[in-house]
Amino acid sequence: MSALRIGSFLYSVLRLSTPLIFAALSAAICEKAGLFNMAAESMMLWGALIGVMVNGWTGSVWLGFLGGCCAGVVTGLLIALATVKGKADLMLAQIAINLASGGGTIFMLYVVTGDKSTSAMTIKSQSLPKIALPFLKNVPIIGRMLNNQNLLTYGAILAAILLMIFIKRSRTGVHIRAVGENPNAAESVGISVSRTYFLTWAISGLLGGIGGVFMSMGYTSAFTKNMVAGRGYIGLCASSMVRGNPIGAMLCAMVFGVSDAIANQLQLTNAPVDLVMMLPYAVTIIVLIIISVIKIRTHVRKIKNKASQVV
């Protein structure tokens, strides 16, 4: 394979990974707070739809981006409202939100435009700009890979680093982790658990919303129904493979991006596409099981060590 082809393959890997990275980060912060985020799916859907709508309405890409972010945050806060204030079961509330968002976005699209499947014909929206990096132009593989990516692709990598710093270093990040370790203990030292949950869901919604904006204003240039297509769930998996470490979640999301890119390439050949598409999910299950086994082993060993020390 020539350097050019490797470069363009890696380019498409990064492009395909971007929404997965945002979904994974959205799940990662929830995981750090001891929550379980299945709803990145709906955050992304609403982010994608509202982003396109605001963009078309105001004519400004940036206001569209902002609108998409707000939509994601509102979705996150709705979950917080139902589970923290309403004491609803977390899983049920999220399944309900996912169900309602799948249909709700289609319905809203219809109410606003009269079209039931896509905004391509009815809303004039732009894409977020691509960034040219002229100094990389002549570097063999990396130049092709990094040059001319969408702004949000760089944004995704930056977001992972920022989230890592936020969780590790900031005061709020420590609070979030404390609540995740043990909500009662956190409450006893004066951290407001419900406020932390609301904040976590808001940040998670923001990340999901940006992922959605990328779907409709970067990856493609319009909103199509069910365009998120399980990416939120893949993000959840990526984050649970590394137990919520943002950088790790990003790397896992990229692994899914690789398999997406391979599947895209194989679609052009005669290979059984469906079996190829199956692979990343199968790999996830196996990795998840291996990680849990290792976790149990180390846990048991720790207990044994402690016991032998006591004796």
Added chain:
Amino acid sequence: MNKTKRIENTFDVVRILIAILLAYLIALIILALISDDPWNVISLFIIGPFNSKKHVGDIFTLMIPLVFTGLCMCYVYAINKFNLAGEGAVNLGGCLAACVAIALRDTAVPGWIAIILCIIVGALAGMLSTAIPAIADQVFHADVCVISLMLNYILLYFTTYILKNVIKDQGASVTASYKLGRKVKLANLIPGTQIHIGLLIALACVVFVAILFYKMPFGYKMRAVGVNPSFARYIGIPVGSTIILSQVIGGAFAGMGGSVQILGMFPRYKWESLTGYGFDGLMIAVLARKNPVLVPLSAFLIAYIRTGASLVATKTQIPPEFVSIIQGIIIVLVAAEMFLSGWKKRLIFSAAKKSLKEKEAKA
């Protein structure tokens, strides 16, 4: 004490009804706001499903797969494990049943045996699908929900692979399997509608599940594990195997649902996406409060709302997806413990006060 329990039980039912009414009301308001002819649309949505024999038949045919997945989710939800593989189990059950039907089409096997074989294969497929996350959860302590969500996609791509590479009819204009054949077609129950024998199978399953839930030791063990696993372990119930077994049994119903739906409704197998019946099943189990006897009732309710929505969709341009908003609102309101909890507390409080006064009067 009994009085409090009674208030709690009746209150639960009233609360669910209020949640449904509220969600329905919101849907009506939305419909009225966006349509040019609100009265017509609303009457179509409310009365439409009952205004002809065919439409009533549509409710019942739509109800059949929902009853199956509802039963599946009753098991899963009763032990508090969110194993969502029921969704993929419907596809796998339907696909493998179609394979069996096609294999037996030109043989001398009589129709009823072929049908039973198809349904058994569907049930086994469903058991396999829910067993994988259940075992991963119980043996390896991996998260059952994540595993089952991933498994759904594996099952989906596996079934589309079989559809496109094994049973695809090259002569058909769209991606579809060979014809399943007349002999496995489930017989029509009421002429003029699409209601098929699957309805009777579904109701038989409800009876079976109800007996297993409330009259057999296994059902008791299962409910004990669901309510309090530590207590169940303490009194000697094998918790792990009970949890796995109940998910596996649940999966059988989801798989059966898929095969019955394929045999009853379609001349060819052509599912290329997840059906959504699995998630609907969870909602039905929530509405039925994990009680299998109430599953047909809540399945009927959902089927009624769906039928109304698709009627509205055919007469106007409004997309039928707006029902999913109703469904979401219903689940959240039913799941939210705080919804109307003040009222419940007041009721229990006043009842307690009253009984206290009676005691004092006696003394």
